[in-house]
Amino acid sequence: QVQLQESGPGLVKPSETLSLTCTVSGYSISSGYYWGWIRQPPGKGLEWIGSIYHSGSTYYNPSLKSRVTISVDTSKNQFSLKLSSVTAADTAVYYCARGYCSSTSCYKGWVQSFDYWGQGTLVTVSS
Amino acid sequence: QSALTQPASVSGSPGQSITISCTGTSSDVGGYNYVSWYQQHPGKAPKLMIYDVSKRPSGVSNRFSGSKSGNTASLTISGLQAEDEADYYCSSYTSSSTSVFGGGTKLTVL
Numbered sequence: 001q002v003q004l005q006e007s008g009p010g011l012v013k014p015s016e017t018l019s020l021t022c023t024v025s026g027y028s029i030s031s032g033y034y035w036g037w038i039r040q041p042p043g044k045g046l047e048w049i050g051s052i053y054h055s056g057s058t059y060y061n062p063s064l065k066s067r068v069t070i071s072v073d074t075s076k077n078q079f080s081l082k083l084s085s086v087t088a089a090d091t092a093v094y095y096c097a098r099g100y101c102s103s104t105s106c107y108k109g110w111v112q113s114f115d116y117w118g119q120g121t122l123v124t125v126s127s
Numbered sequence: 128q129s130a131l132t133q134p135a136s137v138s139g140s141p142g143q144s145i146t147i148s149c150t151g152t153s154s155d156v157g158g159y160n161y162v163s164w165y166q167q168h169p170g171k172a173p174k175l176m177i178y179d180v181s182k183r184p185s186g187v188s189n190r191f192s193g194s195k196s197g198n199t200a201s202l203t204i205s206g207l208q209a210e211d212e213a214d215y216y217c218s219s220y221t222s223s224s225t226s227v228f229g230g231g232t233k234l235t236v237l
Contacts, residue, residue: 045228048227
């Protein structure tokens with residue numbers, strides 16, 4: 001059973017960097033698939049932040065690209081999110097998820113769906 | 128990138144069928160058969176209900192079905208049950224190598 005768990009500070013000050021880690025169990029990240037971050041501001045919809053392949057290839061939401069870095073640590077079976085220069089607008093529940101892709105799609109960088117999700121962690125940006 | 132367009136809300140009575148639409152462009156929904164649908168109950172993580180336009184993951188009820196025509200995808204729920212009341216989101220892969228979600232639809236079971 002694939003399980004994902006987000007961890008990190010629940011409170012970040014404006015202008016600082018938000019850092020979260022997703023620990024995966026039940027599946028080895030190095031075996032394949034993409035690994036993504038999605039967020040949901042309170043009372044609003046889902047927003048894709050970015051995805052990373054086990055090899056390290058990354059794809060980011062253009063609206064966040066200048067502030068986002070996603071990295072992977074296969075030795076720890078974890079992947080991480082860093083979002084810099086945060087403001088109150090970055091307050092949200094942050095989810096990590098596995099990005100499913102067939103062998104052909106993975107090669108092309110095509111994430112077909114997000115099949116396993118973490119429970120989510122609320123990050124509040126406030127001084 | 129622009130979010131996919133979904134109706135804000137839909138409703139139906141128990142036993143009825145409802146359909147939720149998801150409209151994009153030829154660069155996302157219309158260009159790839161990689162549309163997925165997610166169910167989210169309050170305070171819970173989203174759950175994958177449909178992938179690759181019309182495929183159901185193991186364990187998802189066959190009351191849930193998906194389809195696509197042109198730039199619009201649809202999720203149909205037949206035999207509505209009280210437990211189906213939730214928010215539903217569509218998502219698609221895009222030609223920019225990104226993923227995009229719809230704004231979400233609140234389903235009310237009357």
